[in-house]
Every structure is written in C-alpha cells, then in structure tokens.
Amino acid sequence: MRTQALLDVATVESLLAAAVAAPSIHNTQPWRFRLNPDSQVLEVHSAPERTLPLTDPTHRAQYLSVGAAVFNLRLAAVHHGWRPEVKLLPDPHAPGLLAAVRLTGPLGADEQPSDPDLHAAIARRHSSRMPFTGRPVPEPIMAELASAAHAAGARLHVPDIAGTRRLLRLTAAAEARNQVHPARTAETLTWISAPGTDASYGIPITALGPPDAAGRMPVRDFTRALPALRLPALWFERHVQLALLWTSHDRREEWLRAGQALQYVLLRATAHGLRTSLLHQAMEWPDLRAATAPTRHKRCHPQILIRFGYGPDGARTPRAPAW
Ligand SMILES: Cc1cc2nc3c(=O)[nH]c(=O)nc-3n(C[C@H](O)[C@H](O)[C@H](O)COP(=O)(O)O)c2cc1C
Numbered sequence: 001m002r003t004q005a006l007l008d009v010a011t012v013e014s015l016l017a018a019a020v021a022a023p024s025i026h027n028t029q030p031w032r033f034r035l036n037p038d039s040q041v042l043e044v045h046s047a048p049e050r051t052l053p054l055t056d057p058t059h060r061a062q063y064l065s066v067g068a069a070v071f072n073l074r075l076a077a078v079h080h081g082w083r084p085e086v087k088l089l090p091d092p093h094a095p096g097l098l099a100a101v102r103l104t105g106p107l108g109a110d111e112q113p114s115d116p117d118l119h120a121a122i123a124r125r126h127s128s129r130m131p132f133t134g135r136p137v138p139e140p141i142m143a144e145l146a147s148a149a150h151a152a153g154a155r156l157h158v159p160d161i162a163g164t165r166r167l168l169r170l171t172a173a174a175e176a177r178n179q180v181h182p183a184r185t186a187e188t189l190t191w192i193s194a195p196g197t198d199a200s201y202g203i204p205i206t207a208l209g210p211p212d213a214a215g216r217m218p219v220r221d222f223t224r225a226l227p228a229l230r231l232p233a234l235w236f237e238r239h240v241q242l243a244l245l246w247t248s249h250d251r252r253e254e255w256l257r258a259g260q261a262l263q264y265v266l267l268r269a270t271a272h273g274l275r276t277s278l279l280h281q282a283m284e285w286p287d288l289r290a291a292t293a294p295t296r297h298k299r300c301h302p303q304i305l306i307r308f309g310y311g312p313d314g315a316r317t318p319r320a321p322a323w
Pocket residue numbers: 021022023024025026027061062064065068125126127128129202203220277278279280281304314315316317
C-alpha cells in the first residue's frame with residue numbers, strides 16, 4: 001500500500017508566497033486560500049471585499065487575477081515535487097470557490113520536472129510601466145509566447161503595425177473615457193498608496209510610470225484625481241510590441257484559464273529577460289473591448305493587452321500575507 005506523503009508547513013507557505021506574487025488588477029489581490037489538511041486540497045476563493053464595482057462590474061478582471069495566482073500555485077507545487085490536480089469552479093453551490101488544487105505526490109522520476117527558470121521568474125516578474133528601449137522582441141520569442149498561451153487554454157494575437165496602432169487607439173479612447181468619469185477615477189485612486197504608507201494592497205506611487213511625451217502610449221493614469229502626483233512625461237518606445245490575449249468563450253471558467261495563460265506568458269517573457277506591463281482599459285468598456293478583437297477570428301473574446309520590451313525592471317508592489 002502506498003501512503004500519501006504529507007505537506008509540511010514550510011512547503012505550504014512557499015506555495016502560497018508564489019501564488020500571491022501573481023499580478024492582480026490594481027493590486028487588489030482578490031483571492032483567499034484555505035487548506036484542507038486531510039484531503040491536501042488548497043482552495044482558492046474570491047475576496048468579495050476587494051472588488052472594483054465600477055472598473056470591473058462583471059468580475060472578469062478579478063477572475064484573470066485569480067487565474068494567474070492558480071498558475072503560480074501549480075508551478076510552485078511541481079517545483080516542490082508535488083503533483084497539482086486543478087479543478088476550476090469545483091462546486092456549483094459555492095460560487096466564491098474559484099479553484100481547488102489537490103496536491104498529490106511526490107512526483108515520480110519519469111514525470112515532467114519543473115522548469116527552474118520559469119519558477120525563478122515568479123519572484124522576478126514585476127509590471128514595468130517605464131519606457132522600453134525600443135530593441136525589437138525577436139519573432140521566435142513572440143511565437144513561443146503565443147504557444148504558451150495556447151497550451152494554457154487561451155490565444156495570443158500578435159498584431160502587425162496597423163493592428164498595433166488600432167489597439168493603442170482603442171486603449172487611448174478607453175483611457176479618455178475613464179479620465180472623465182469622476183467615480184471611476186476616484187475608485188482607482190483608492191488603490192494608490194503614498195510613500196511611507198504601510199499598505200499591503202494597492203499600488204505604491206513609486207511603482208507608477210510617467211505619461212508618454214509623444215502621447216502615443218496610453219498608459220493608465222492612476223492619479224488623474226491628484227495631478228500633483230503625476231511624474232514628468234518621458235519618451236516611450238516608437239514601435240510598441242503588443243499582444244492581445246483572447247479566449248473563444250467568455251464564461252467564468254475561460255476567465256480563469258485566461259488568467260493562467262496570462263501568467264504563463266508573463267513568466268516565459270520574464271525568463272527571456274523581457275519586461276512586461278498590462279493595458280486593460282479597453283476591456284473595461286464593452287464596445288471598445290469588442291473592437292479590439294482581430295476581425296479574422298469569429299469567436300474571439302479579448303481579455304487583456306500585454307506590452308513587452310527591454311528596459312528597466314518595474315518596482316515591487318506589496319503583498320498581504322496569504323493567510
Ligand atoms: C486583470 C489585470 C488588469 C491590469 N490592468 C492594468 C492596467 O490597465 N494598467 C497597469 O499599469 N497595470 C495593470 N495591471 C497590473 C497590476 O496593476 C499589477 O499586477 C499589480 O499592481 C501588482 O504589481 P506587479 O505586477 O508588479 O506584481 C493589471 C493586472 C491584471 C491582472
């Protein structure tokens with residue numbers, strides 16, 4: 001008879017530290033974890049008190065964030081020699097239970113080992129909202145990132161120059177709408193923290209980026225309501241390397257898959273020495289979100305825009321303890 005190995009506290013803490021290192025909209029960290037020690041199932045719940053009613057009324061961005069955390073959890077489990085069996089939305093009677101990760105193990109010698117570079121990228125990845133150098137991202141890397149998204153259950157569309165301009169225009173239109181919406185700008189500002197504040201959630205001012213001096217890069221202006229906090233404008237890269245992550249359905253399960261795919265792409269990019277940042281504004285207005293879909297794909301539900309490049313690392317954002 002084979003007895004089930006037991007998870008120790010240090011391993012659980014390491015798995016959860018990896019999970020919470022995931023990106024989340026406005027660094028809301030909209031997750032909560034619970035371990036059932038008998039079944040060795042780590043439950044991932046949504047945190048209803050950390051939602052964005054105006055920016056994310058359907059909770060789609062929250063699901064993307066939780067999906068990214070689930071991906072890190074899986075990766076860390078394999079890194080520690082455990083086999084993660086993931087069930088998304090495992091209980092129809094518990095809508096707040098978004099994933100259950102059963103840890104069985106240890107992994108057999110013939111099972112796929114973890115990728116150490118990818119695991120190391122969990123701690124190295126930060127959103128970089130600074131201008132990139134403009135050095136082009138090699139096509140084979142973009143192709144590899146598209147394969148990674150596909151393997152994780154989503155798709156990555158890498159636009160040509162005209163498509164890139166179109167995506168930037170749509171994002172700029174969304175940003176302009178956000179900026180004249182006082183309630184949305186106020187909601188966003190509540191997630192920005194001043195230097196020296198001991199906040200565990202939200203984005204410190206030091207992690208924000210400057211506006212683009214040329215006005216081409218529609219970075220999110222998190223501090224619209226307090227212009228005194230805005231950094232002086234800088235020149236961003238002329239050719240922006242964007243990619244659109246999309247899914248062919250638009251249900252809660254696909255949002256969780258898209259989040260996992262997002263994290264897989266971000267970690268692979270980080271392992272290649274790329275910096276990344278996210279542009280989600282167009283996804284927050286249904287007409288603009290629909291307009292970002294590449295026309296050649298019939299059933300395409302855009303989920304998020306990713307910007308890639310070489311340049312300065314992003315500043316760290318805080319994380320609350322996982323439990
Ligand atoms: C669904 C989603 C949407 C996001 N949208 C934006 C965005 O529009 N602009 C931006 O600068 N960062 C965006 N982010 C990045 C978060 O602000 C960032 O992940 C969070 O502050 C934690 O910082 P880190 O990525 O450096 O760990 C988004 C992240 C997620 C998961």
